Amino acid sequence: MLTLGIAGTAKNTGKTTTATLVMAQALRRGISTGLTGIGFDGEELDNVTGLPKPRILVERGTWVAVAEGCLAVSEARVEPAVRSGVKTPLGEVVIGEVRTRGRLTLAGPNKRRELRLVLDLLAKTDCPLCLVDGALNRIVPMVETDALILATGAARTTDLDRLAAEAGAVAALFALPGVPEGVLMPPVIALGTADGRLEQFSQGSLLETGAARSVAERVSKATTAIFLPGIATEQCLAELIEGIGPRWPGKALVLASVPHILAFGRPREFGGLLDAVRGYGGSVAVYRPLPLLAVTVNPFHPEAGPQTMRPAYVDAIALEKAVREKVAVPVIDVARSGGGRLGEIVLGQRKESGDGEGIGG
Amino acid sequence: MKKKVLLAPLDPVHDVGLKMIRRGLRDAGHETVLLAPDLAAGEIIQAAFRHGVDIILVSRTLGYGVAEILAGFIDLADAAGLRDSVRIAVGGMAVTRELAAELGFDGGFGPGTTVEEATAFVEGREFLPAAERAVKSKRDLTAGYSYRFRHAKIARLLEGVVDGYLAWMDGKTSPGAARAALRDEFWQVEPWLAGARQDAFYRRYPEYCGGLAREYWATGKLHPKTRVLTGRERETMENQVRDIRIQAPQLQHARPGPAVLTQYGTGCPLMDVAHIKVVEAWGADGVVHFDPSWGARTEGLMEGFLTHQEDGTVITPENLHRIKQSLEPSTIWQVRAHRGLNTAETVVLAGKLGAELTKINIAYGALGGGTDPARLAVDAYHAVRYAAKYNLAFDVVTNEELCGVPAYKAFAGMLITAAIALRLGARPILQPLFCYSPEVMISGQMEDNYVNYNLAKVRVLREIIEAPVWPGAPIGFLTHTEDRVQSAVTTALHAMLAASLDVDAVTIASSDEAYAGGPITAASRVDTLRATREAFRFLGRAAIQPGNLAEFWQHRLLAGIEQVLEDVLAAGGFVNAMYQGMLGSREDGAYPGRAGTGTVRERDREADGSC
Numbered sequence: 024m025l026t027l028g029i030a031g032t033a034k035n036t037g038k039t040t041t042a043t044l045v046m047a048q049a050l051r052r053g054i055s056t057g058l059t060g061i062g063f064d065g066e067e068l069d070n071v072t073g074l075p076k077p078r079i080l081v082e083r084g085t086w087v088a089v090a091e092g093c094l095a096v097s098e099a100r101v102e103p104a105v106r107s108g109v110k111t112p113l114g115e116v117v118i119g120e121v122r123t124r125g126r127l128t129l130a131g132p133n134k135r136r137e138l139r140l141v142l143d144l145l146a147k148t149d150c151p152l153c154l155v156d157g158a159l160n161r162i163v164p165m166v167e168t169d170a171l172i173l174a175t176g177a178a179r180t181t182d183l184d185r186l187a188a189e190a191g192a193v194a195a196l197f198a199l200p201g202v203p204e205g206v207l208m209p210p211v212i213a214l215g216t217a218d219g220r221l222e223q224f225s226q227g228s229l230l231e232t233g234a235a236r237s238v239a240e241r242v243s244k245a246t247t248a249i250f251l252p253g254i255a256t257e258q259c260l261a262e263l264i265e266g267i268g269p270r271w272p273g274k275a276l277v278l279a280s281v282p283h284i285l286a287f288g289r290p291r292e293f294g295g296l297l298d299a300v301r302g303y304g305g306s307v308a309v310y311r312p313l314p315l316l317a318v319t320v321n322p323f324h325p326e327a328g329p330q331t332m333r334p335a336y337v338d339a340i341a342l343e344k345a346v347r348e349k350v351a352v353p354v355i356d357v358a359r360s361g362g363g364r365l366g367e368i369v370l371g372q373r374k375e376s377g378d379g380e381g382i383g384g
Numbered sequence: 385m386k387k388k389v390l391l392a393p394l395d396p397v398h399d400v401g402l403k404m405i406r407r408g409l410r411d412a413g414h415e416t417v418l419l420a421p422d423l424a425a426g427e428i429i430q431a432a433f434r435h436g437v438d439i440i441l442v443s444r445t446l447g448y449g450v451a452e453i454l455a456g457f458i459d460l461a462d463a464a465g466l467r468d469s470v471r472i473a474v475g476g477m478a479v480t481r482e483l484a485a486e487l488g489f490d491g492g493f494g495p496g497t498t499v500e501e502a503t504a505f506v507e508g509r510e511f512l513p514a515a516e517r518a519v520k521s522k523r524d525l526t527a528g529y530s531y532r533f534r535h536a537k538i539a540r541l542l543e544g545v546v547d548g549y550l551a552w553m554d555g556k557t558s559p560g561a562a563r564a565a566l567r568d569e570f571w572q573v574e575p576w577l578a579g580a581r582q583d584a585f586y587r588r589y590p591e592y593c594g595g596l597a598r599e600y601w602a603t604g605k606l607h608p609k610t611r612v613l614t615g616r617e618r619e620t621m622e623n624q625v626r627d628i629r630i631q632a633p634q635l636q637h638a639r640p641g642p643a644v645l646t647q648y649g650t651g652c653p654l655m656d657v658a659h660i661k662v663v664e665a666w667g668a669d670g671v672v673h674f675d676p677s678w679g680a681r682t683e684g685l686m687e688g689f690l691t692h693q694e695d696g697t698v699i700t701p702e703n704l705h706r707i708k709q710s711l712e713p714s715t716i717w718q719v720r721a722h723r724g725l726n727t728a729e730t731v732v733l734a735g736k737l738g739a740e741l742t743k744i745n746i747a748y749g750a751l752g753g754g755t756d757p758a759r760l761a762v763d764a765y766h767a768v769r770y771a772a773k774y775n776l777a778f779d780v781v782t783n784e785e786l787c788g789v790p791a792y793k794a795f796a797g798m799l800i801t802a803a804i805a806l807r808l809g810a811r812p813i814l815q816p817l818f819c820y821s822p823e824v825m826i827s828g829q830m831e832d833n834y835v836n837y838n839l840a841k842v843r844v845l846r847e848i849i850e851a852p853v854w855p856g857a858p859i860g861f862l863t864h865t866e867d868r869v870q871s872a873v874t875t876a877l878h879a880m881l882a883a884s885l886d887v888d889a890v891t892i893a894s895s896d897e898a899y900a901g902g903p904i905t906a907a908s909r910v911d912t913l914r915a916t917r918e919a920f921r922f923l924g925r926a927a928i929q930p931g932n933l934a935e936f937w938q939h940r941l942l943a944g945i946e947q948v949l950e951d952v953l954a955a956g957g958f959v960n961a962m963y964q965g966m967l968g969s970r971e972d973g974a975y976p977g978r979a980g981t982g983t984v985r986e987r988d989r990e991a992d993g994s995c
Binding site (some may be wrong): 111231253279285 | 426427429430433451452455456458459460462463464465467468481482483484485486487488489490491492
């Protein structure tokens with residue numbers, strides 16, 4: 024099973040539309056899909072802006088992993104088959120098959136470890152493709168997927184240059200290489216050597232000033248890898264990078280995953296820091312690479328009206344052009360061009376991966 | 385197990401909610417760490433690691449762009465590995481469970497969250513809101529009342545009136561009494577539900593009917609404004625009755641009462657069920673069945689799922705049974721029987737189908753309700769005895785005030801009916817109107833305020849007898865306008881006065897009831913329920929201080945009641961007094977009704993036609 028995450032850079036960037044189109048393309052090819060989500064999707068009106076939202080439509084035969092509380096309020100009739108034990112504010116997540124097509128209210132596992140558990144259960148349904156619908160700008164649980172589509176658009180910012188630069192920085196991060204086979208990520212920050220020895224620290228993340236300095240001080244000639252399984256603030260990361268400084272050549276900074284970097288929400292700044300590592304002659308790798316298949320763009324954004332929010336749009340063509348110039352992967356305005364291209368990318372990718380085991384590892 | 389809790393205001397300023405929760409958590413023995421407002425997400429996560437906490441409670445007022453901040457916080461916590469061991473909840477304005485799920489939190493607390501709820505989350509217990517935990521129980525509005533007369537002279541006068549009435553009543557019966565007796569003895573709910581023939585009832589019943597009902601039993605022809613529910617409508621209603629269950633919230637605050645009842649009677653039992661479920665969901669403690677005005681003038685009841693009436697829902701066993709089935713166990717159900725030719729039989733039917741309350745008032749039904757005084761005096765005697773038999777308490781409504789009858793006359797009539805009820809072993813509830821009646825419009829009792837006179841009405845009744853009081857019906861009658869906000873406010877203020885007087889119940893109208901010009905909307909029912917709840921919250925155990933004139937009006941009412949009762953005795957008794965205008969004259973606006981005139985008979989011919 025290929026698990027495909029659909030993450031956004033903000034609310035209203037087109038995650039749901041993208042997911043719906045991918046499912047439609049799969050249906051057209053006779054491929055049954057699984058579906059879950061890391062947030063909540065299904066309200067007629069946005070919780071924050073009050074504007075109408077697209078709803079997820081699921082076909083008969085789709086397998087879904089959804090919080091129990093969603094079943095009664097969904098138009099689609101789902102027959103629950105397996106309980107996951109994963110609890111959400113809307114009840115336990117259950118795995119079930121759609122018996123009657125219709126709109127689905129979708130809330131699923133909202134943390135990384137629980138998404139893993141649910142995806143493992145969905146894998147038993149023999150669906151060749153499983154979609155994970157994102158929520159807002161959340162991305163960390165997507166670490167558990169095999170590949171990603173990133174939705175961005177004017178809802179993130181209407182400054183197209185900034186939007187494109189950010190999308191470019193994100194796409195560049197996703198291009199970071201993985202680690203060689205057999206390399207394992209320790210549970211805490213550690214310094215590794217060529218012969219496999221590890222010097223471990225007590226923390227998994229770098230959040231306090233000073234912590235990075237003590238790691239940098241322990242770096243020796245024999246160090247070949249600096250493992251960072253958690254997160255690091257820009258300041259701590261800068262401290263670590265500068266602390267090692269000219270000693271970087273021959274050493275790799277191994278980060279947990281790109282979503283771990285993106286969790287701080289400043290891809291360009293983090294990208295700049297990683298460039299500094301390379302500038303010193305070091306290298307950067309991620310423990311769990313996550314291929315970015317495409318970036319979808321959405322010209323819609325909510326705008327403050329005299330009394331309520333109202334829908335507004337940036338120039339769709341200018342948006343697509345601006346992002347395409349900065350991003351190496353395909354850029355698609357799904358509302359304008361439909362799902363055909365998206366289908367080719369996603370479902371073509373599945374063919375390339377051979378037996379459908381996924382492309383991430 | 386005691387927990388360590390990090391309280392993090394992810395907000396520039398607001399941390400009041402967290403401070404309240406901190407107090408509750410400390411009281412429950414948990415350790416808390418309250419962070420300063422406006423820290424960055426990374427700093428909060430850092431603090432969580434440093435303090436080794438089990439739980440993080442984040443507060444944040446929601447606005448556009450804030451959702452992403454909260455989602456970003458959750459992502460960071462997940463990426464930092466915190467979420468494997470720490471549970472995280474968000475609280476703040478506009479936070480719902482759905483939003484918490486969308487943002488990725490383990491829990492979400494919106495406005496109105498109790499400290500107890502937050503504590504339950506911390507302790508990993510499932511929180512059952514008070515409304516669910518303490519299942520709302522059904523109120524007995526008459527519980528604890530001795531019905532002892534406090535005013536000796538009025539007690540004596542009433543005794544004389546009741547003696548006279550019972551002597552007059554001896555040996556009298558009516559077609560209504562005969563139908564009630566048949567219904568009581570030969571019509572049972574279980575066989576009826578099972579579709580069994582109850583020939584002893586159905587064979588004889590039509591002969592005691594008149595007009596419309598007789599034609600119905602002979603030919604099946606319905607009242608011109610009714611039709612039978614279609615199959616589809618039936619199905620929808622059965623589904624509603626079966627599927628819609630409400631966790632009824634509590635309207636009262638600090639004080640135990642008053643119970644709040646609303647009226648229904650859309651004309652369609654299917655719509656009635658929908659309206660009932662709405663009012664239950666917004667906290668109504670009871671509902672009152674309104675039947676169409678022609679029901680009071682029709683000799684006999686019909687059967688079937690009848691709909692399409694315009695001013696009330698037809699009383700049939702089917703309609704009443706399904707409506708009863710739809711009620712939550714805590715909802716008090718009243719079926720009115722007070723004013724017409726089916727009074728006694730309606731009480732029997734209501735009793736057999738499980739109502740707690742009915743409504744009977746001889747004086748009102750005869751003077752404002754259009755029924756011949758002698759006929760109603762006979763039927764009501766049986767009605768009261770059936771009410772006692774089926775354990776139905778009933779309010780003694782004084783709606784003749786709305787015709788223009790002064791309150792003291794209406795109260796005298798109410799007290800006579802109540803005294804008859806007590807003599808026959810029933811439980812009456814006094815129902816003074818909280819209204820802007822023609823009397824006060826003309827005489828000026830409410831020129832300055834609505835408090836003094838309404839308060840005087842309740843106090844004078846309590847000066848006379850220790851009995852439950854249930855202002856109605858609805859409170860604030862004739863103070864509503866076409867403006868829904870105004871109407872909800874005036875209802876709430878009258879409810880507040882009622883609460884201040886510690887009465888047992890009130891009936892409230894919807895905010896569009898007076899001016900709907902057609903069907904009442906469910907939303908307008910919510911208006912007044914919500915407003916009433918707010919009024920109860922506002923008042924708590926405090927009380928409304930009346931002006932000086934309240935006492936004056938109380939004395940005037942008492943003197944008036946005494947005088948009327950003396951006049952009733954002098955006129956040769958209750959029934960004669962109704963014809964002669966002692967309890968409301970033509971000048972006042974009250975006319976003895978004519979429905980059922982000449983139908984009172986001596987009983988010896990129909991020995992089975994009585995209770």
